[in-house]
Amino acid sequence: MKSIGVFTSGGDAPGMNACIRSVVRTGLSLGLDVYGIKYGYNGMIDGDIYKMKSYSVSNIVQRGGTILKSARSKEFMTKEGRAKAYEQLTKRGIEGLVAIGGDGTFTGANIFHEEFGIPIVGAPGTIDNDLYGSDYTIGFDTAVNTALDAIDKIRDTANSHDRVFFIEVMGRHSGYIAIQSGIGGGAELVVVPETSITMEDVINTLKEGRDKQKTSSIVVVAEGGDQGDAHQIASHVIKELPDLDIRVSTLGHIQRGGSPTSYDRILSSRLGMAAVEGLINGEKNVMVGVINDKITYTSFKLAISKAKPINQELMRLVEILSI
Numbered sequence: 001m002k003s004i005g006v007f008t009s010g011g012d013a014p015g016m017n018a019c020i021r022s023v024v025r026t027g028l029s030l031g032l033d034v035y036g037i038k039y040g041y042n043g044m045i046d047g048d049i050y051k052m053k054s055y056s057v058s059n060i061v062q063r064g065g066t067i068l069k070s071a072r073s074k075e076f077m078t079k080e081g082r083a084k085a086y087e088q089l090t091k092r093g094i095e096g097l098v099a100i101g102g103d104g105t106f107t108g109a110n111i112f113h114e115e116f117g118i119p120i121v122g123a124p125g126t127i128d129n130d131l132y133g134s135d136y137t138i139g140f141d142t143a144v145n146t147a148l149d150a151i152d153k154i155r156d157t158a159n160s161h162d163r164v165f166f167i168e169v170m171g172r173h174s175g176y177i178a179i180q181s182g183i184g185g186g187a188e189l190v191v192v193p194e195t196s197i198t199m200e201d202v203i204n205t206l207k208e209g210r211d212k213q214k215t216s217s218i219v220v221v222a223e224g225g226d227q228g229d230a231h232q233i234a235s236h237v238i239k240e241l242p243d244l245d246i247r248v249s250t251l252g253h254i255q256r257g258g259s260p261t262s263y264d265r266i267l268s269s270r271l272g273m274a275a276v277e278g279l280i281n282g283e284k285n286v287m288v289g290v291i292n293d294k295i296t297y298t299s300f301k302l303a304i305s306k307a308k309p310i311n312q313e314l315m316r317l318v319e320i321l322s323i
């Protein structure tokens, strides 16, 4: 293999730049040509591709977002779109790909590999931490710390006004950001899609807190849960406990930006290097990950289809710490 391409796709995540930098510099150090593909699969289809040098990735290790830009491509979901993308790659002699993204990215990569045989190694880049095959994904640690910082600030005002706050965090269908920021932020309750917490449980927890003279409470809600979003849960609770002064705060996309934490920079750099080395050593159709601090390769199929369960010990911890 003499030439590889790298791209970021799906929701951006802090640390993607550190991963791109690592892919480029590992590739160059192995004597490869490295091409940057902009806007994910869209740029692959359109030929928005350029040769990267070492200086192309200077001064980006500390920056959030992705210098290669990102997109969710509808056209790549069609066979014609994928054929166009393949043509663009072969035109430039690109023989292998590093795909930095989440489950949508790897679903596309898996089909692309099966149809055209091009070797692809994925690096898990999503704040959601919802990919089987890696204990942590690029951007998750930063997103948790951003959420935590917001929770700390909200706690100050909640406390001053004796209020209950419902704080919604991201995670699509996964409660990882909620559980970690909830524990770190001292939440009374964490509502995540992976558990069967009912509206009754939420009401009972807040009632118990009130009866124990708790003057303010924080409930962290993961988006995408069965109970609805934070506004829906809060409006239900207001009806049942009208004496509580309730507010809702949705943290939204601030969780996706910002300078990556040291953990994310190192994780991203390790994954980038291992992705390129994997490609060179014949890995294909796999996602590189870190499990128990060791580099591993998991097939795309498993990474996207197998659920990564929330550690139940953490759920128990929330309960114990909020008495």
Ligand code: F6P
Binding pocket: 011, 102, 126, 127, 128, 170, 171, 172, 223, 256
């Ligand atoms: O997958 C990352 C993520 O930030 C999810 O947590 C969230 O549900 C989704 O992307 C939001 O997507 P968009 O930026 O397209 O609104």
